[in-house]
Amino acid sequence: MLARHQDPIAAIATAPGRGAVGIVRVSGRGLAPFVQDLLGRALQPRQAHYLPFPDAQGQPIDQGLALFFPAPHSYTGEDVLELQAHGGPVVLQLLLARCLEAAQTALPRLRLAEPGEFTERAFLNDKIDLAQAEAIADLIDASTEAAARSAGRSLSGEFSKEIHGLRDALIHLRMLVEATLDFPEEEIDFLRKADARGQLSNLQQTLAGVMQRAGQGALLREGIKVVIAGQPNAGKSSLLNALAGAELAIVTPIAGTTRDKVQQTIQIEGVPLHIIDTAGLRESSDEVERIGIARAWEEIAGADAVLFLHDLTRMNAPEYIAGDAAITSDLDQKLPENVPVIDVWNKLDASTHQPPQAVAGHEAVRLSARTGAGLDTLRQRLLQVAGWQQGAEGVYIARARHLEALRAVDAHLMEAAAQLMSDGPALDLLAEELRLAQNALNSITGEFGADDLLGVIFSSFCIGK
Structure with a gap:
């Protein structure tokens, strides 16, 4: 985890402009002393408290609801404070400035959040996977009801569940191949007895269904x-x-x-x-x-x-x-x-x-x-x-990178099938194709990933997310 991920962060979490309610959000480790200094009292976890939000001189900036979510039971997995005030831009800016001012003694490293940083921390703290994190932005940006419902399915984990199912089946098949490689002196034909061909065929059929639903979801998004x-x-x-x-x-x-x-x-x-x-x-x-x-x-x-x-x-x-x-x-x-x-x-x-x-x-x-x-x-x-299929059910939102990864999985599985169907399969090549297929699947949910990929994804979010 990068050093910046250790800093507490704050931001206005509602859209710019006037509204009935606006939210200022703070996330970090050990926020309880900061909450005490900011509001002059402690807050009961996960309970709404109606109280004044005082400035440095004790005069109320506004009155509203304060909620404190101790880690790990919060959106980010860290301590989270939310101040729900009237949604005027000036009021919210004053509250945000007051949070930064109060943090000088109780939370000295508090800084303004970068775009998408709250959701990025939720991902880094294992509250959601990468596909679910992207679904949050897609839900916000949805331009149609169908797109919003599909993004909601992805956010609830339906897309990730399918990817995990594929990955688990792929891991089982890799285990069989690796066992055959590791114990060549054994005369037992692991792959034949375990029906490796049938397992790979089932994997490809399941993948085809996932690709079809993901393609429909990408169409709803784009x-x-x-x-x-x-x-x-x-x-x-x-x-x-x-x-x-x-x-x-x-x-x-x-x-x-x-x-x-x-x-x-x-x-x-x-x-x-x-x-x-x-x-x-x-x-x-x-x-x-x-x-x-x-x-x-x-x-x-x-x-x-x-x-x-x-x-x-x-x-x-x-x-x-x-x-x-x-x-x-x-x-x-x-x-x-x-x-x-x-x-x-x-x-x-x-x-x-x-x-x-x-x-x-x-x-x-x-x-x-x-x-x-x-x-x-x-x-x-x-x-x-x-390419829209009318009456498509269970469609979840997907992005171009998801489709690209799924196509890569399909290509690697096709190469693996070619090896497995040959008279003298090169088991080391078969194992490598299965490994590459698993890596492509992992890139969808973020089981591993480079920091530059995370930066591209989360930089498209709004500041308060």
């Missing part, structure tokens, strides 16, 4: 970036407004009205979708519009999916056909192959033309952004593109 692209006046801004259910973008019959991107996050069945309306794609001599078009291509290049909007009312116009063909060619060149392009034919209400059923082998979506006809079909198509 969502996907969807860019609406197309020629001017195809109805891109109207489609953004229809999906968002609000007039976010200006809509006019004048081509080139949208000069810069307009972004809105919506949710479909709890999945966040970051929808971006962009400038119409065409050749332009207008400098401002050209900048907008360049920015549109920048957004398209970073998209998870692209809605290529077509105008049904102009579908047979030679110039319009040529413009769509040019955009299609540019998309083929600039987009990675794994980024889906959904062809959307708009203005169904204003045209008698029959749009194509499919474009380039892909099913097209037909709709009217003005009337809303076909929007539900588009929403379901977006969920399909995102």
